[in-house]
Structure formats: C-alpha cells, structure tokens
Amino acid sequence: MDLVLFDLDNTLLIGDSDFEWAQFxxxxxxxxxxxxxxxNQRFYQQYVDGTLDIFEFLEFQLSPLARHPRAQLDAWHAEFMHERVLPMIGDAARSLVRDHLADDAMVAVVxxxxxxxxxxxxxxxxxxxxxxTVAAQENGQxxxxxRGMPAFKAGKIDRVDDWLERIGLHWGSFERTWFYSDSHNDLPLLARVSDPVAVDPDERLREHAEAAGWPVISLRGAF
Structure with a gap:
C-alpha cells in the first residue's frame, strides 16, 4: 500500500483557503x-516569502472563530464553500485524487x-x-x-508521525510515500517521502525540484 499526501492551498486548490476565508x-x-x-495580505506575502511567524498568523486566523457560535460559523462556512472554494477546485486535481484512491492508497491532506x-x-x-493545524475548543466553542504543533514546515512531519502512530502505522508500513506540494515551505516533508512531486511550484521549489530531479506537474489546466 502507498501513502499519498497532498498539500491543499495552491496544490489541490487553485488558490489559498486560508487567505480566502479571511477575505470572505x-x-x-x-x-x-x-x-x-x-x-491578511501581509501574512500571505510572508508565507510566500518563507518568513511567516506561524503563531502570530494563527492568532489572526483563529481569533474570529472564538467570537461566534459554532452554528453561525458552520453557516458561514457553507456559503464560503459555495462562493469561494468550489471555483478553486479543478478537474485535474479531482482526477489525481480519484486515481490514487482507486489504487487503494491511503490518502491524506496535510x-x-x-x-x-x-x-x-x-x-x-x-x-x-x-x-x-487544530483549532482548540472548550465546551464546543x-x-x-x-492545539498542539501547527502543521507548518517541519511541523508537518511531526503531525504526520503522530497521525500514523494513532492509527497503528508508521512510514515503513508503506511501499511508497508521496507528497504533492506547491511551496518551498514544504521542503522538509517533500524530502521525507520516497516520491516528492512539485505541483505548480513557486520559484524556490521549482529550482529545488529541478536540481533534485523531482517531477514537476500542473493541476491548473482544467480550471
């Protein structure tokens, strides 16, 4: 069995859900x-530049969740999915995910x-x-x-390790391990898997991928 990991923003999505949620x-x-x-613009640029302070950003991103009841947040999210997210999902991304699922791989978004x-x-x-990254809750709010380590940069490896351990697996449980990402921020996890794939990569990741001989693909042709 293979383990197939996908980054989400600007990889499976043609856009950034973090940024778009704040804009929504x-x-x-x-x-x-x-x-x-x-x-929001400043934090997004810092992410692109590789200078983002993840804890400062999470204070910005998560604080609105604490000011509203869950029912209202869920209602907003349903609108957000329809208005902002679905237009960012292309046919090529859906097809790639379906192909890996059809091969009986264990598939996750990181x-x-x-x-x-x-x-x-x-x-x-x-x-x-x-x-x-997990948004902490108390009594449903x-x-x-x-909560815990943000799934950012090398933290993605720690979170994947924890997840695999919870379900009784480890990296050695898989014949091949894949990770698809667009960002140089994900180089630690890309370097950890057997099959790293750069997807519509930023300039720094493209340079690294080409030097390392990693595949470089695009999922935006069917947008």
Whole structure:
C-alpha cells in the first residue's frame, strides 16, 4: 500500500483557503475590513516569502472563530464553500485524487490551514484523512488558539508521525510515500517521502525540484 499526501492551498486548490476565508469574513463584515485586509495580505506575502511567524498568523486566523457560535460559523462556512472554494477546485486535481484512491492508497491532506476551514474542503475531494493545524475548543466553542504543533514546515512531519502512530502505522508500513506540494515551505516533508512531486511550484521549489530531479506537474489546466 502507498501513502499519498497532498498539500491543499495552491496544490489541490487553485488558490489559498486560508487567505480566502479571511477575505470572505471581511466581505460579510465579520472582521474589520481596513485593518484585517491589510494583515491578511501581509501574512500571505510572508508565507510566500518563507518568513511567516506561524503563531502570530494563527492568532489572526483563529481569533474570529472564538467570537461566534459554532452554528453561525458552520453557516458561514457553507456559503464560503459555495462562493469561494468550489471555483478553486479543478478537474485535474479531482482526477489525481480519484486515481490514487482507486489504487487503494491511503490518502491524506496535510495542511497548515486549520481543520475547521479545511475539513469540509477535504471531504469534497472524497479524502478521509486530514492532518492539519487544530483549532482548540472548550465546551464546543473555539478558543482562538491552536492545539498542539501547527502543521507548518517541519511541523508537518511531526503531525504526520503522530497521525500514523494513532492509527497503528508508521512510514515503513508503506511501499511508497508521496507528497504533492506547491511551496518551498514544504521542503522538509517533500524530502521525507520516497516520491516528492512539485505541483505548480513557486520559484524556490521549482529550482529545488529541478536540481533534485523531482517531477514537476500542473493541476491548473482544467480550471
């Protein structure tokens, strides 16, 4: 059996769900547009540049979850899926996931974006397993803080290790291990698997992939 891991934002999605969720909340007047949009743009650029402070970003990203009841958040998320997420899912991404699932691989999404935002997106792809940054909860209400290690950079390896251990598996349980990603931020996990694949990569990842002889593919042709 193979283990197939996918990054989500700008890999399976033609866009960034983190960024779009904040923009969606701004559009609904849930968070202040002038201050928050500038912060959202700044954090996204820091991510692209590889300089993001993940804990500072998570304070920005998770704090709105703590200010609203779960029922309201779920209602907003349903609108968000329809308006923002579904247009970012191309046929090529759906086909690639289906092919790996048809081969009886264990398929998971591994993403720094929190599990509240990403859970419904991953289910839309028919993927059972999600390894993500976890938004902490108390009594069914989000606290605005992360729980445990964020699934970011080398933290993705730690979170995958923990997930595999919880289900009684380990890296050696698989014949081949795959990871698809667009970002140089994912180089630690890309280097950990037997079959790294660069998907519509940023410039730094493309240079690394070409030097290492990794496959470089695009999932945007069918958008």
């Amino acid at each position: 909340l701004i559009s609904r007047g849930v968070i202040d547009p002038e201050v928050q949009e500038a912060k 993403t720094a974006t929190n599990s509240f935002v990403t859970g419904p997106i991953v289910r839309e792809f028919g993927i059972e397993h999600l390894v993500a 989000f606290t605005g803080k992360p």
